[in-house]
Amino acid sequence: MTTAPTRHLLVVDDQAQVPRLIAALLGEGYRVDGAASAASALAVLEDRLFDVVLTDLAMTDIDGIELIRRARRRDPDTPFVVFTAQASVESAVAAMREGAFDYLRKTASSSELRAAVDRAIQHGSLSREVRRLRSEVERARGTSDVIGQSRIMRDLMSLVERVAPSDASVLILGESGTGKELLARTIHRMSHRRDGPFVAFDCSALAPSLLESELFGHEKGAFTGAGRARRGLFREASGGTLFLDEIGDIAPEVQNKLLRVLQEREIKPVGGDSFVKIDVRVLAATNKDLRSLVARGSFREDLFFRLAVVPIHVPPLRERREDIPLLSAHLLSRRRAPGHDKRWPTRLSSGALAKLASYPWPGNIRELENVLWRAAILSTGDEIVEQDLPALETRGESRALLLAGLPAQGKAPGRKLKEIVEDAVRAVERQAIRDALIQCGGSPTRAARLLCISRASIYNKMKEHGIVG
Numbered sequence: 001m002t003t004a005p006t007r008h009l010l011v012v013d014d015q016a017q018v019p020r021l022i023a024a025l026l027g028e029g030y031r032v033d034g035a036a037s038a039a040s041a042l043a044v045l046e047d048r049l050f051d052v053v054l055t056d057l058a059m060t061d062i063d064g065i066e067l068i069r070r071a072r073r074r075d076p077d078t079p080f081v082v083f084t085a086q087a088s089v090e091s092a093v094a095a096m097r098e099g100a101f102d103y104l105r106k107t108a109s110s111s112e113l114r115a116a117v118d119r120a121i122q123h124g125s126l127s128r129e130v131r132r133l134r135s136e137v138e139r140a141r142g143t144s145d146v147i148g149q150s151r152i153m154r155d156l157m158s159l160v161e162r163v164a165p166s167d168a169s170v171l172i173l174g175e176s177g178t179g180k181e182l183l184a185r186t187i188h189r190m191s192h193r194r195d196g197p198f199v200a201f202d203c204s205a206l207a208p209s210l211l212e213s214e215l216f217g218h219e220k221g222a223f224t225g226a227g228r229a230r231r232g233l234f235r236e237a238s239g240g241t242l243f244l245d246e247i248g249d250i251a252p253e254v255q256n257k258l259l260r261v262l263q264e265r266e267i268k269p270v271g272g273d274s275f276v277k278i279d280v281r282v283l284a285a286t287n288k289d290l291r292s293l294v295a296r297g298s299f300r301e302d303l304f305f306r307l308a309v310v311p312i313h314v315p316p317l318r319e320r321r322e323d324i325p326l327l328s329a330h331l332l333s334r335r336r337a338p339g340h341d342k343r344w345p346t347r348l349s350s351g352a353l354a355k356l357a358s359y360p361w362p363g364n365i366r367e368l369e370n371v372l373w374r375a376a377i378l379s380t381g382d383e384i385v386e387q388d389l390p391a392l393e394t395r396g397e398s399r400a401l402l403l404a405g406l407p408a409q410g411k412a413p414g415r416k417l418k419e420i421v422e423d424a425v426r427a428v429e430r431q432a433i434r435d436a437l438i439q440c441g442g443s444p445t446r447a448a449r450l451l452c453i454s455r456a457s458i459y460n461k462m463k464e465h466g467i468v469g
């Protein structure tokens with residue numbers, strides 16, 4: 001029979017006999033260390049890991065709530081149980097808000113105490129396990145490798161290295177599929193918050209009223225349907241980084257609240273009446289031209305400057321074509337499916353590379369990834385050759401002119417203006433549908449949503465333009 005490992009507790013109380021009392025109440029299988037003040041508890045927690053911390057609330061130097069706040073900033077996984085003579089509901093609520101796991105009166109029986117301690121320990125080991133698995137998944141997905149040897153990417157990475165260790169807000173700008181989210185994860189991983197959570201959220205996904213409670217949380221019953229209280233993403237990201245994607249899409253009323261939160265570093269949950277301090281680094285991204293939104297008055301200028309303490313522009317793939325060979329090899333090896341029943345190509349012929357290098361990549365790296373994946377499935381050898389690649393239309397740099405159908409004018413002088421315009425509209429429509437399909441990984445349903453048309457219309461249009469789904 002195996003014996004359960006000894007559970008290690010830290011008891012924080014300015015009355016010296018309390019740790020001994022708790023050790024006696026818990027009995028065998030528990031080791032109890034004592035700290036006579038919050039300051040000495042913080043010093044001990046700096047050096048050693050405990051399975052659970054029991055703390056009094058009213059202490060002379062730093063109180064229990066402040067202790068929880070400071071300790072959880074360094075290590076959000078060690079659970080805290082508040083253990084106090086005061087039985088006030090307000091202090092219990094305040095302690096839970098700072099992340100205490102449970103709340104016990106000093107009059108608790110030994111079985112109540114043991115049950116609370118064991119529950120907290122189990123919770124702590126689960127949250128450590130989740131964090132470990134999360135970082136393993138991250139490694140396995142390879143999301144942390146930013147590939148690029150071009151001059152422009154090396155300059156960008158040197159900026160990232162300088163800005164990552166600070167707590168400055170970073171605004172990541174760039175076209176769709178250029179790697180904005182990957183960069184945000186990389187900044188988090190390179191920062192002192194790397195062991196804290198990385199919470200990514202797409203701000204365009206929710207209506208303003210829901211977005212507010214998603215970000216700042218809400219109290220139970222704050223609005224119809226709010227059956228349970230919600231902590232909100234700012235608190236979920238505590239000790240870590242909150243990545244606000246598609247920031248250009250947030251409504252003016254949420255912009256006002258977000259600005260306040262960034263200025264004051266505290267949030268007020270929807271329906272709540274008090275403020276809660278937050279400890280979060282905010283990174284934001286958009287593929288919109290935020291400056292022109294500011295100029296048009298649809299994005300607050302002061303919020304723009306708060307978010308863009310350091311702006312980072314991720315260049316489109318067509319401005320760093322020299323990275324295509326390295327990126328392709330990386331993307332191919334990352335997509336290699338375990339147990340794939342045929343050989344998965346890891347190389348590209350020079351003809352295939354030349355073809356990739358001459359295409360303007362409107363969907364950037366995500367589009368490159370899709371094209372390579374498809375080619376890898378179609379290829380028969382261990383090298384992708386030109387014929388494995390789909391017909392990539394080379395539209396050159398003067399895409400706007402091509403789209404407007406202007407080159408056709410030369411071939412057919414004297415055409416009616418109406419015809420020229422109709423041709424141009426058709427060309428733009430075809431291109432918009434193709435681009436949307438590429439952006440959406442080939443899914444007509446998602447592309448239809450992106451273009452704000454019905455599913456039936458996109459299928460009709462695809463047929464009309466000879467686009468194969």
Ligand SMILES: Nc1ncnc2c1ncn2[C@@H]1O[C@H](COP(=O)(O)OP(=O)(O)OP(=O)(O)O)[C@@H](O)[C@H]1O
Binds near residue numbers: 175182
């Ligand atoms: N420099 C890079 N090295 C390796 N992989 C990259 C790089 N940049 C992007 N990728 C990969 O390309 C894909 C798209 O990247 P990501 O989702 O970060 O782009 P995004 O700019 O956030 O796109 P969107 O604007 O559409 O949300 C991901 O699979 C990502 O891992």
Ligand SMILES: [Mg+2]
Binds near residue numbers: 180181245
């Ligand atoms: Mg993104």
